[in-house]
Amino acid sequence: MFIFKDQPALVTGGASGIGLAIARALGEKGCKVVIADYDEEALKTVSDGFPGTLMTIKLDVRDREGWKAAKEKIEAEFGPLAILVNNAGVMDKPGLAMSKSGLVDYSFEQWDRMIAINLTGAANGIMTFGGGMRDRQFGHIVNTCSTQGLIPTAGVLGYSVAKNGLVALGEALRDELAPSHVGVTNLVPGVVATHLAWNELKQEGVEMPKFTLPGGMDPADVAAMVIDGIENNKPFVITHGEYAPYYNERVLRIQAAFAETPVSASYDPTKPLAGTREWAAGELKKEQMEAAAAAEKKDA
Numbered sequence: 001m002f003i004f005k006d007q008p009a010l011v012t013g014g015a016s017g018i019g020l021a022i023a024r025a026l027g028e029k030g031c032k033v034v035i036a037d038y039d040e041e042a043l044k045t046v047s048d049g050f051p052g053t054l055m056t057i058k059l060d061v062r063d064r065e066g067w068k069a070a071k072e073k074i075e076a077e078f079g080p081l082a083i084l085v086n087n088a089g090v091m092d093k094p095g096l097a098m099s100k101s102g103l104v105d106y107s108f109e110q111w112d113r114m115i116a117i118n119l120t121g122a123a124n125g126i127m128t129f130g131g132g133m134r135d136r137q138f139g140h141i142v143n144t145c146s147t148q149g150l151i152p153t154a155g156v157l158g159y160s161v162a163k164n165g166l167v168a169l170g171e172a173l174r175d176e177l178a179p180s181h182v183g184v185t186n187l188v189p190g191v192v193a194t195h196l197a198w199n200e201l202k203q204e205g206v207e208m209p210k211f212t213l214p215g216g217m218d219p220a221d222v223a224a225m226v227i228d229g230i231e232n233n234k235p236f237v238i239t240h241g242e243y244a245p246y247y248n249e250r251v252l253r254i255q256a257a258f259a260e261t262p263v264s265a266s267y268d269p270t271k272p273l274a275g276t277r278e279w280a281a282g283e284l285k286k287e288q289m290e291a292a293a294a295a296e297k298k299d300a
């Protein structure tokens, strides 16, 4: 069971929506919370009624120097980070007609931005703080993915690709950090009542009254699931069960392709299959045993 009290926790994209709700829930659990966001105006409002200790940092998750500076500031004031919530994200052009939002209609800039914020932004956070967590053998990382990360979809292709990448990142990172007792949870929300579309329109310079995504779940309910996910080191927190058949349909399509595919001539069932989780764990174990044997030889 994760002990939250007095642990420093950083939430990116924490000035709004799901991130703000998670930050507040972590504050209620007694964490020393850092909210990072690139929206300076929104950052100014987050301390209103915040439950507990709070630091705000202006950070664009694409800015690697910014990550370095954030780490120095957090460690100096709160100590080493225990919880990292990679939550900052932007959606594909909201309101754009489906017929105009294909990959072939993308600009190079739009593609780069989708990947840089929604995928590389999270990797930047992990490369900044993950090594310390591994060395201290303590911590938890949450990545806010999306149901789109399980169901690649035309029309929101860039977002789907980035979030699919983030799902894969979280799963492999979980295996990487498990021996160091650092937990990793992929948060997979369906529609949540946040300002995701309004915030993106604001970035595009469109001015309109603030609105939330219609028919969405309350972000506070998502945050409660995230706390449970951290407490119980869950690999996935999926907020909307109604997406299950759509995900299953994707899996069935892939399984159907496998069913048509014979085992290759070079396959040796007595050896771990390259590229699988079992193979990776075996390689690591081999390396550790060789290092231990070398150390023993040196001592003898």
Ligand SMILES: NC(=O)c1ccc[n+]([C@@H]2O[C@H](COP(=O)([O-])OP(=O)(O)OC[C@H]3O[C@@H](n4cnc5c(N)ncnc54)[C@H](O)[C@@H]3O)[C@@H](O)[C@H]2O)c1
Binding pocket: 012, 013, 014, 015, 016, 017, 018, 019, 036, 037, 038, 039, 042, 059, 060, 061, 062, 087, 088, 089, 090, 091, 117, 121, 144, 145, 146, 147, 188, 189, 190, 191, 192, 193, 194, 195, 196, 197, 199, 200, 213, 216
């Ligand atoms: N709302 C939904 O229906 C939904 C569904 C699935 C996944 N998500 C994901 O949830 C996460 C949070 O989104 P939300 O719905 O709360 O939207 P939101 O717009 O209310 O909050 C996102 C926050 O991220 C910040 N942000 C965006 N780009 C940033 C950057 N480069 N650096 C730092 N901060 C940045 C924004 O300023 C904003 O405060 C996102 O990753 C989003 O993709 C949302």
